[in-house]
Amino acid sequence: MEIFYSDQVFEGSLRLPAEETAHCMRVLRHRPGDEIDVIDGRGTLYHCVLQEDAPAGGAQKRGKGEEQTALARIVSSETSWGSHPYRLTLAVCPTKNPDRYEWMAEKVTEVGIDTLAPVIGERSERRVLKTDRLHRILLSAAKQSLKGTIPELLEPQTVMEFIAGMGEAREASGELRLIAYCSDEVKPRAFIMNLLGQLKEHAGAPEVTVLIGPEGDFSPAEVQAAMAAGFVPVSLGSSRLRTETAAITAAEAVYLSIYE
């Protein structure tokens, strides 16, 4: 099943962006009249029929060399397409090697997350993260794994800024905030599966946030700030995991715990 993406959905029709149009018409050689499936990245899948290829026509006159966008007529739609029964935010410090972060972003999208927040820890070696490529990876992984929603990618911020922006904890409504922490300062930590098991008792989709630190771990100040904001220190088991593997493990734990 081939999925396309559109950020321009109108009443009864939608327009594919230039890159998607090129893939659809030139690479896959679709022609006007072909049926295609398109996500809006916000949860809905549209079954469509390609109307025209290029030039885009109508009111949008295009100059020579301008990129072409295809119009498609919407035949039917499905909301909450490929959705999961939880809301998961992963706040993950950059890895030294950006490839590892990108691979993680792809895998957690396949498994199922809602928001990826790149956060810079006090002990992060890498303090800059380019989000352009990450946006493309999240889009591509969502399409490939048949999900109507593209995970939201937040702008990079510090761990402290992220924690400060969390607001009041709402444990009673099935919200869970977890911080995966390696050092021995806070012990014993609960095993993540034991905490997630409790979530099943809550009605509605539980909301889970997991903070994953850098190679050098969180600073004591960051751990204290997180705990003050309601984050519970958790263990991801006895294996020593790299940052990106810890993030995947946290996503898998939520996915495997809250399956319906």
Added chain:
Amino acid sequence: MEIFYSDQVFEGSLRLPAEETAHCMRVLRHRPGDEIDVIDGRGTLYHCVLQEDAPAGGAQKRGKGEEQTALARIVSSETSWGSHPYRLTLAVCPTKNPDRYEWMAEKVTEVGIDTLAPVIGERSERRVLKTDRLHRILLSAAKQSLKGTIPELLEPQTVMEFIAGMGEAREASGELRLIAYCSDEVKPRAFIMNLLGQLKEHAGAPEVTVLIGPEGDFSPAEVQAAMAAGFVPVSLGSSRLRTETAAITAAEAVYLSIYE
């Protein structure tokens, strides 16, 4: 913690292979008298003191240009170092892109597996897999994630050969054989976590084997052969996962289920 590997452990001493010696002496600039930690890849960690760097000396005379190997005196040792409370074999078909298979091999080693069996399905597009790089990746991931045992890498074989080599199923002794299967021919399949939950009741380390198919899925004949050999068709949840993500998810499911 920096870990080295040796395949030559004697009574009271061990010798680092040439590559490990170069990393230890030339890159990390260790000197005779320094303490180092060395795994034998079969479960034991040795605390050692470097005796000499090069030439290897003793009875082993070396010609000019020959690679150097360092000798270390064993001070103490720990068996079952970094072990996990289960035995997991992952039999995974090659991915079209070999990078994805190698990434998977690294991740499942970090999480914790015992045997990786590359298996070629009837519908596998890629039918050849180079194991040299995989051996290096498994070694490197075991050292990095502080495990004394390097997962065993089997030679590539067909799915049918792998199944035929499994022998009798021993469910009563806590053995579980699972096949992750996408198509709708066998339904309903059990969710992997529900089956793994039963393993906790068994005494001793449960033995789990998971078969993960190629992009084009297993053939009906392969599924039938697997089921005849005691493999239970399982679901890895509602997300559509790539081959390598399915393998990681299966390893995470076992790791997160059978934690002690």
